Amino acid sequence: MDITSAINQLKQKASATSDDSALESIYNDLATLLHTKQILGSSKQATVPSARTASAEFDRVESPLSPVEDGCFSGALDGLSIEVRVDSKRGIVSADIRNNRAYVGSIRTDPGATYSPVPFLEALGIIGEDRNYNTTKGTITLLPGNSTKDFTFVIQLKKPLMGILTRDPVRIPVNFKTKFFREINIKYIVEKGLRFTTDSFAFRQRQINLQKVFEIYGINLNISIKDSIEASSEWDTSAGFSALYETFTTHSNIPVDNESWDVCIMHLGSSNEAGLLGVMFDDRGRRALAVFAGEIEDRFRANSIMSLEAKILQTTAHELGHALNLAHRFERGVGRADSLSCMNYSWRFSQGGDSAYWQGFDFVFDGDEISFLLHAPLYKIIFGGLEFHQVNYWVGNGVYSPYLKETLDNRFTLDLHSPAQTFPFGEPVILEASLAASQPQPVPAFMLDIKAGFLEILVTKVPAVSPFAEATPEVTTKFKPLMRKCYDSFEHHETAKRQIETVTISTNSPLKQNINVHFGSSGFAFAQPGTYRITAILSTYQDQRLEQEYIVKSNIVTIRIEYPHNSTEEEDVNVLMRPDVGRFIATGGNSHLEQAEVTKLEDSVLRRKNLVGVNRALLLSSVNNPRTSLAKRDDLIHNFKSACHRLDETTRKATVKFISETFGVKEK
Numbered sequence: 001m002d003i004t005s006a007i008n009q010l011k012q013k014a015s016a017t018s019d020d021s022a023l024e025s026i027y028n029d030l031a032t033l034l035h036t037k038q039i040l041g042s043s044k045q046a047t048v049p050s051a052r053t054a055s056a057e058f059d060r061v062e063s064p065l066s067p068v069e070d071g072c073f074s075g076a077l078d079g080l081s082i083e084v085r086v087d088s089k090r091g092i093v094s095a096d097i098r099n100n101r102a103y104v105g106s107i108r109t110d111p112g113a114t115y116s117p118v119p120f121l122e123a124l125g126i127i128g129e130d131r132n133y134n135t136t137k138g139t140i141t142l143l144p145g146n147s148t149k150d151f152t153f154v155i156q157l158k159k160p161l162m163g164i165l166t167r168d169p170v171r172i173p174v175n176f177k178t179k180f181f182r183e184i185n186i187k188y189i190v191e192k193g194l195r196f197t198t199d200s201f202a203f204r205q206r207q208i209n210l211q212k213v214f215e216i217y218g219i220n221l222n223i224s225i226k227d228s229i230e231a232s233s234e235w236d237t238s239a240g241f242s243a244l245y246e247t248f249t250t251h252s253n254i255p256v257d258n259e260s261w262d263v264c265i266m267h268l269g270s271s272n273e274a275g276l277l278g279v280m281f282d283d284r285g286r287r288a289l290a291v292f293a294g295e296i297e298d299r300f301r302a303n304s305i306m307s308l309e310a311k312i313l314q315t316t317a318h319e320l321g322h323a324l325n326l327a328h329r330f331e332r333g334v335g336r337a338d339s340l341s342c343m344n345y346s347w348r349f350s351q352g353g354d355s356a357y358w359q360g361f362d363f364v365f366d367g368d369e370i371s372f373l374l375h376a377p378l379y380k381i382i383f384g385g386l387e388f389h390q391v392n393y394w395v396g397n398g399v400y401s402p403y404l405k406e407t408l409d410n411r412f413t414l415d416l417h418s419p420a421q422t423f424p425f426g427e428p429v430i431l432e433a434s435l436a437a438s439q440p441q442p443v444p445a446f447m448l449d450i451k452a453g454f455l456e457i458l459v460t461k462v463p464a465v466s467p468f469a470e471a472t473p474e475v476t477t478k479f480k481p482l483m484r485k486c487y488d489s490f491e492h493h494e495t496a497k498r499q500i501e502t503v504t505i506s507t508n509s510p511l512k513q514n515i516n517v518h519f520g521s522s523g524f525a526f527a528q529p530g531t532y533r534i535t536a537i538l539s540t541y542q543d544q545r546l547e548q549e550y551i552v553k554s555n556i557v558t559i560r561i562e563y564p565h566n567s568t569e570e571e572d573v574n575v576l577m578r579p580d581v582g583r584f585i586a587t588g589g590n591s592h593l594e595q596a597e598v599t600k601l602e603d604s605v606l607r608r609k610n611l612v613g614v615n616r617a618l619l620l621s622s623v624n625n626p627r628t629s630l631a632k633r634d635d636l637i638h639n640f641k642s643a644c645h646r647l648d649e650t651t652r653k654a655t656v657k658f659i660s661e662t663f664g665v666k667e668k
């Protein structure tokens with residue numbers, strides 16, 4: 001039997017099987033066959049792509065051309081408008097539906113199924129989803145129009161989305177709009193004195209720049225240089241990232257209260273942390289990125305495999321990927337450390353580390369990432385939509401997702417400590433994490449920075465027990481900080497001017513870090529009074545080739561958020577629990593809070609005599625940041641002035657030292 005017949009036989013077998021494990025094995029055979037057949041292209045690829053993606057690829061190669069062009073089509077009828085993306089390359093048709101311009105929901109052809117251009121008159125199975133997470137099944141039919149640039153889109157849903165489109169089929173004629181599936185507007189802010197340039201450069205026998213990285217996938221980037229800003233010595237990105245936040249909010253002019261395709265990329269020098277290459281702000285929808293081009297220049301200038309331009313471009317594409325809601329490939333849950341995607345860390349590449357990654361690197365994204373970017377429901381991708389890390393696009397969608405066994409890493413112990421058992425409602429909750437090792441072990445200091453993504457904080461609201469009410473289920477949420485940080489490896493770049501801070505930890509000398517879980521991209525972590533359980537999980541890594549995920553779990557910390565005791569406390573809560581105030585505190589102060597509100601915040605801090613020291617310092621430092629003269633106003637402030645000052649500076653060392661002083665933490 002030839003290989004094509006073997007493939008067809010397997011595909012028939014697959015369609016007749018409903019057992020998941022049998023299907024998986026058939027798909028794996030299919031993937032191997034397709035790989036053998038070299039349909040999947042270059043040997044550069046480190047892994048055999050998903051069987052189902054492979055199947056789509058096979059269909060594309062073996063089938064005649066699509067009767068309509070690939071790209072975006074749009075049409076409207078009776079207030080209902082639709083934007084359809086025809087992607088024959090991936091075998092997917094997807095669409096966003098609006099009613100009188102308001103977003104209703106999105107649909108896409110069934111995950112796993114592939115749209116083949118031949119059954120043009122045949123109904124294709126779809127799934128639909130609106131932003132209230134209502135989902136429905138249904139069908140679409142693409143009836144031929146007069147040319148390759150128009151057709152009639154017939155949609156029929158089993159259940160309505162946001163009350164729209166029920167059982168009756170709706171027919172909307174659509175016309176070709178653009179060959180791009182997505183169009184993104186980028187505003188660059190560039191710090192003066194950098195060698196950074198947006199020009200394209202030669203890479204693997206072609207010219208490449210940021211537009212070209214995304215264009216190949218049908219994503220168009222409209223780039224404008226918005227502003228150049230004066231050089232800064234260092235950008236503070238630790239506890240208070242005021243300056244960075246301020247630069248983004250004042251220079252980008254991106255409205256943050258609507259969903260839009262506008263994002264700001266800041267190319268800056270260096271941050272206060274060696275090895276920090278990029279950050280993504282997850283404030284109201286992933287709207288801003290910073291790439292520390294100066295830091296990259298310092299660390300990668302002597303790299304023989306990878307040019308400096310390529311590393312800066314990879315970091316920019318990586319951060320833009322985060323802004324579009326893409327996670328790290330290596331992280332727990334995704335389990336794709338074997339990927340050559342821009343979203344992997346070279347130093348976490350499981351198939352040979354840094355040098356192997358760069359040797360195979362070609363500015364690509366993985367299939368599941370691209371399917372997500374092009375065809376996921378609009379609100380999950382667009383800036384201002386769902387906050388970061390809310391969508392597990394790497395599972396389901398017919399894409400192969402490995403199951404990595406989670407193993408407790410018994411080299412480490414992780415201790416979570418709360419400075420108080422009860423917190424007045426509205427007061428920031430700041431915990432201390434402490435990582436020790438049974439044998440002396442160097443770890444990067446960023447390990448415990450919640451913004452780095454290795455440490456996860458899980459918060460569970462314990463339901464109130466009442467004999468009069470039915471028990472409500474426990475809900476556990478992962479705290480999502482306002483900023484994500486992306487680091488270089490701490491083991492390389494001996495030639496760099498600044499080395500990444502590492503700490504050799506042992507049983508008696510742990511790495512400590514304060515964890516601010518007050519306000520994140522989903523709002524307040526403790527939005528109601530009551531009892532909460534908090535746990536920390538740290539992803540460590542040993543040898544990724546072992547195909548196991550190594551984690552350390554902390555003890556469980558239980559805290560209680562108290563109800564306000566009187567009307568004054570209630571007034572304080574009304575101030576402290578405002579999202580703009582939460583954001584103000586989380587960023588360590590900014591100029592976007594009305595002066596009157598800053599005064600109210602300050603008054604409420606002053607009234608709270610029993611504030612845990614670090615909380616007072618945090619609150620006061622945010623108040624003092626835009627109004628430094630206030631430090632003289634009250635003795636209470638004066639007492640904490642030096643602490644605030646240190647918090648303003650917030651080098652990690654100062655913070656760690658500060659917290660152990662303030663908490664009076666005793667070594668175990």
Ligand SMILES: [Zn+2]
Nearest residue numbers: 318328485486
């Ligand atoms: Zn990253």
